[in-house]
Amino acid sequence: MDMHTVTDELSDLEGRLQKVLSVARDLSVFTDRNELLRKITQTNSEVLGFGATSIAILDGDGRFRVKAMTSLRGDLTMDDFNDYSMPFEELERLLRVAKPIGDIYWVDGSEPILAEMEERGSVIATTPTVESSHWHPRSLLIAPLYRPPAEVFGVVFPDDPLDGMVPTLERAMLIATLAHFASLAIQLHENRSYAEAQLRILTAQRERLSELFRASNDVQRAGQLEEILQMTADAVTSAGGFRRSAIYLRSDDNLELRVTSGIDTRERARLHENGPIELGQFAEIMQPQMRLSRSYLFDHRKYPLPDQLGQQLSVPTRSPDELDVGNWEPQDSLTIPIIESGQLLGVISADEPIDGRFPDLEQVQALEFFADQAGIAVSQMMQYDLLRELAETDPLTGLMNRRSFWSLAERLVVNARGGGFQMAAMFIDLDHFKAVNDQFGHSAGDLVIKEAAANIQNRLRTQDVVARFGGEEFVVFLTGVDQIQALSLAESLRLVLASVSVPDVDSHITASIGVAVAAPVVRRFSPRGLVEELLRLADSALYDAKARGRNRVQLGGVLDS
Template identity: 25%
Template sequence: MTKRRSVLRISSRQRTHFQANPWRIRRMITELHALHEIRHAINQALELDTVLEEIYSQTSRLMDTRQFYLALYSPEQELIEFALAVENGQRVSWPARPYANGLTEWILQHRRPLRINAHNLDPAVAPIIVGQPVQSFLGVPIVLGEQVLGVMSVQSVERAEAYSAHDEQILTMIADQAAVAIAHAKRFAAVDQQLQARVAQLETLEATIRDLNETLDVDTILNRLLDRIQPIMHADAGMVCLLDTEQQRMFIRAIQGYPAEVRRFQFEGWPIDRGIAGLVARTGQPDWTADIRNSSYYVNSRPTTLSQMTVPIVHSGKVLGVMILESDRVGTFNDDTTRFVSQIADHAALSIHNARIHQQAVEQQALLAQRSQQLNEVLRISQALSANLNLNDLLPEIVRAIQASLGFNIALLSLVDQERPTFMRRRAVVGVPDERWFELRDQLVPIEWYRSVMREEFRISRSYYIPHSHTSYTAIWGNNSDTYRPDLGERRPHEWHQDDALFVPLYDSDNNLISILSVDDPRDRRKPSFESVQVLEIFATQAAIAIENAHLYTITQQLAITDGLTGLFNQRHFMTMLDREVALAYRYNYPLSLLALDIDYFKQYNDNYGHLVGNVLLRDFARLICENVRDVDIVSRNGGEEFTIILPKTDQAGAVLLAERLRVRTAEHLFGQGHITVSVGVATLNNNWDAHTLHDQADQALYRAKNSGRNLVISVP
């Protein structure tokens, strides 16, 4: 199409006419002056509103503009916007409207002026006249090259034929000037917008770098990063995910604008082969999508998202994570914005790297301090444990010390059962509710089961850690769970899980398994490391020594107070117990009796069958006594074939009854080499007797029974 030239053409006839009509010369001068002023305004002003006001002002000098509008057309949005509108000489604001079927659309479509009058209206145009009725209408397209930018129109509601062909020519020339002004303004607006955007980006970059340098906390860095980037990128949502290279998963560390269900990935993470984020993490290359509806990689996490940008966070060639921005509008992101965000991501990567180094240093320092404190505490506790030789007191002390000093909220100690040495019995616990502990302590766990899970794959140093994620976890534990598992809430994959298990086997000095120490719920929420397990093992070794010492002490104490042949109390302990029972009887005013027993003709039995057979007889006789007395009764062997029985809360009649029953049971029992008999002396505590007197009275009654023919029960009157 040939470009229109804004030239006011004057023919020879018109020139002669102008010479005869001076007012026309003045009008022509006015028109030229108006065009000059418009051109001057275009050259001087960059703001479109200023130029349009000058166009309207100058046009008003040339024709009736009490009804006027200048409309701009957006073909992409199919929208007509009114940059300037006048009704009855007053500025008005008309809302934008969609492309429809009015006079403005006719001019846009035909790309030529339209001049109509009410009395000679062209029927072809009549159907598209809408709005306020007018007597005259003049509209011209605003054209720049091949592009129709809009329409400029004047109307008269009072006079028909208010606008002439010459007015049409003048308005067309003014529209040409308007086209240039609009083009200049658009270019200026675009450049200004770019400059403002760049300035905002540089300010954001500077502020972000300052923010990132002010802290060494990774989470703070990432949240500040989102706070700065999301608004300037006009993003409706954003998140920063860091990569766990061991698990090949990404975990959300900062998030804004996403549904609540997305936040579970803070704990669960997602695999690196998933979605656009995974692609960027694998390749290290940024990605932006103008319309995610056209993407096969996008994983829908927000129902309103239409465009996205994902940039890698890379340091020294290693991908640390990704930053994701999402918008509810199509085309929000492009190459320029992606490059800018990538620049910031590079600074963030350095800050994250520095923060991690700092965090590692802090953690290492704290760990060393903690280890030092723990080792000192282990030493202190070990000394305290060594001083406690009572096993029943020692075991609770061990688990309490673990909870207080080693950072585990739960500790449970199991010992080899004395009666069933192929099983473990739970003996002490801390951090477990009483009702659950009552269940656990009554359960026996086969030692063989523990040995079955002491596998190399679970070994950390000398301990065994069984993660809940192990494929054989359920089959391994079954119903033999040795650790109470509390509800620890949601945990990240790298943290301790409530179904994880860690136990340390304890061995004695002969390398015999004597105990299992189970721990749970570490306060730092971390899975066990080699270093943390070693501290636990140091304590476990000291605990094993203390347990073995307590066992040996118990055995030594037992040997000191018991008869080695029969297992009954010996003479010395018998006297200690008799003193105690006499004191209790006087204090609480209850009866106390004593039986003195002697096997008849034992020397002859011993001489006939030998000492070994005699020893068997003594053990069998001791067992017979124990089977016929109460648990509160105290049985002892006082040497040779002599035995005593302390009978608390038993009067003389009760004591004689028991003595007679023992005599009869002895005579009826078939011992190894035949039947034997026993003589019994009975004494009951009287006022002012002490333990020695009571013992002496029982002995005298026994002596009389033996002198009276044996196999008798004699009681002190």
């Protein structure tokens, strides 16, 4: 796949995600449940590219029944699903044989369980729009709908992919994203009292939430996550009814302070200087007996505030005559978890209610809505980062791919010229690698590639660039090395690759390496042109090394003027 194809695919994914987020912004305002469900299936089909999509909800008798569907060809209607129902136990059976693709599941149409379920009316086979060996009429995609903590209450069934292919991980992430928004919107509709509390805040802060959604559309902008979090913190101290708030994000087993609102500069600096708070320590103010809805209300009259935790948090100073006995006091706090897909991403700490009283259930649930938005936004940031990583990284080895290699190598040329440093490129090819695949299988071959990549990367400096160009080929770009140093490094790489050992592969691995060097005074090439010329010379040297018997280093040329 060339660089332009990867760029086009990434652009297409970004465009589809923006459309999903645009629809998601409106899902919570649907007052008619059937219209809401139809909008979800319509979006999945039209935006994500499926000929048919249905959504089934778990009824009180423990069976999933289709409540809405979209068919782009018009050959399916709701009448076709009148007799359709799937017991919860059968969904569990399907998930046991399904292959996970990100957060959704694919069941190959040849699975015997699908034929059985079709006979019982639990599965409907559809004729694919595009004939393909990859998609069977009974193939099934499953995007579960969850309510906290991890209870499945519905399923989106995308069917008949218009490209005839099983979704890639990137496309599966978009399906899962829509399912996440659908889950939230359906639950908002089902719990009207909770939804109304959330929508009152939403109406009062419509512009803030619009900015939050727009921000989650453009997560590649510098500091974007901080802006999203700051909007959430500011909402807590405006519409949320508190004077002070802070947002902590989880990092391993710690909570790190990211943004504050209503806290002065000196106090904010002190909090940052204190560093992360251990999760176990923060849990002292998040005990089960402190729960109010999904949040934790800490009343220091009932539970003592540990001294060390009190020093790491921001506790406002108040004189005795400012306190109203029985109401909120400086050592009290409200902690709202930021949770997405059952994972704790962080917490919002709210302090000093404007009216001086403890918040009621409705106010806490409204604030939890903001926490939900923060969770969605942070999750989208992580998904975007993963998409970007997939576009720039070789999935087998974790090395750069061609696209990211060219971009970084060109920047290194500019820097090397500015600093007067020499440059070098290497083309590395594992010898007789096809024989490894033929004799031991492609899985073993993949292990050899991964082990070779790790050995190359471990031998290089942190500033060196290494990428997998495809198959068993690797390229290396170096700066600040002369011809002797480049050849010496290439020889050390040859030796380390000769020591590669993979279980169940009884074959000696060797490598041929071509090297080319350029002086900083070479100016007749553009940065990209110089990288191309060095790789061309290194590639030519590689072929010479192969012709001379393999398992050797060959110098291809020196560009010095």
